[in-house]
Amino acid sequence: AVLFHPGRAAEAAAPAEAAAPAEGTGEAVGTGPVPEPAGGAARGRPAEPPGGLRPALPPDALVDLERPEPCALVPDPGGPGRLRALERSLRGACAVLGPGVPLERAPESLERARELAELVRSGAVPGRGLVRWDDHLLTLLLSRNAALVSEMTRARLAPLAGLRPHRRERMARTLLAWLESGSNANGAAERLGVHPQTVRYRMRLLEELFGERLREPGARFELELVLRARLAPGAVEGP
Numbered sequence: 001a002v003l004f005h006p007g008r009a010a011e012a013a014a015p016a017e018a019a020a021p022a023e024g025t026g027e028a029v030g031t032g033p034v035p036e037p038a039g040g041a042a043r044g045r046p047a048e049p050p051g052g053l054r055p056a057l058p059p060d061a062l063v064d065l066e067r068p069e070p071c072a073l074v075p076d077p078g079g080p081g082r083l084r085a086l087e088r089s090l091r092g093a094c095a096v097l098g099p100g101v102p103l104e105r106a107p108e109s110l111e112r113a114r115e116l117a118e119l120v121r122s123g124a125v126p127g128r129g130l131v132r133w134d135d136h137l138l139t140l141l142l143s144r145n146a147a148l149v150s151e152m153t154r155a156r157l158a159p160l161a162g163l164r165p166h167r168r169e170r171m172a173r174t175l176l177a178w179l180e181s182g183s184n185a186n187g188a189a190e191r192l193g194v195h196p197q198t199v200r201y202r203m204r205l206l207e208e209l210f211g212e213r214l215r216e217p218g219a220r221f222e223l224e225l226v227l228r229a230r231l232a233p234g235a236v237e238g239p
Contacts, residue, residue, distance in 0.1 A: 159209035
């Protein structure tokens with residue numbers, strides 16, 4: 001399912017029903033106003049088509065741009081050349097693409113697209129071109145229980161709490177780059193745009209703060225997870 005987003009502020013409307021499915025496997029795509037978090041009848045004025053957008057979607061796609069939540073059902077979006085064609089059809093607008101599912105589960109794909117659209121509107125996921133659900137699974141997972149993730153972030157990053165804010169931020173980013181680089185200082189330095197010796201110096205300080213946790217696989221996984229959550233756009237609160 002594809003859910004269209006015009007890239008501008010729009011009046012909220014409640015989620016619309018999924019487009020009628022066509023034969024085959026598809027995903028619903030949509031552009032347009034921000035839906036309200038809860039379901040129910042549409043509120044406020046019906047949304048106008050987003051900036052006159054008329055996507056030239058494949059001829060076998062079912063498209064409805066007149067709904068409060070413009071969307072489309074696209075058969076076989078993962079087929080050869082289909083994603084590229086979808087991106088071209090957007091003409092610079094933004095749309096979110098739900099997962100490919102069997103025909104009878106098309107409403108599920110549209111619901112997943114709505115979840116991703118909410119993250120795009122909040123700034124947690126960049127909204128440029130065709131935003132694919134499959135590319136943001138970790139962010140979607142972390143968004144399911146922001147309060148729990150926030151508590152986990154505070155607990156796992158407690159050793160950084162005593163640092164001054166500017167230094168705490170620098171050390172957090174260094175630790176994340178180091179973890180993402182497989183404990184390789186050169187790789188972390190390239191990610192951060194600093195000299196490898198700078199990374200090694202900071203990591204000596206981080207080892208003093210975190211101790212054995214930097215060598216335990218489970219603890220390293222948790223640290224990388226909360227650091228990703230903390231440093232992402234629209235991040236949860238934490239040290």
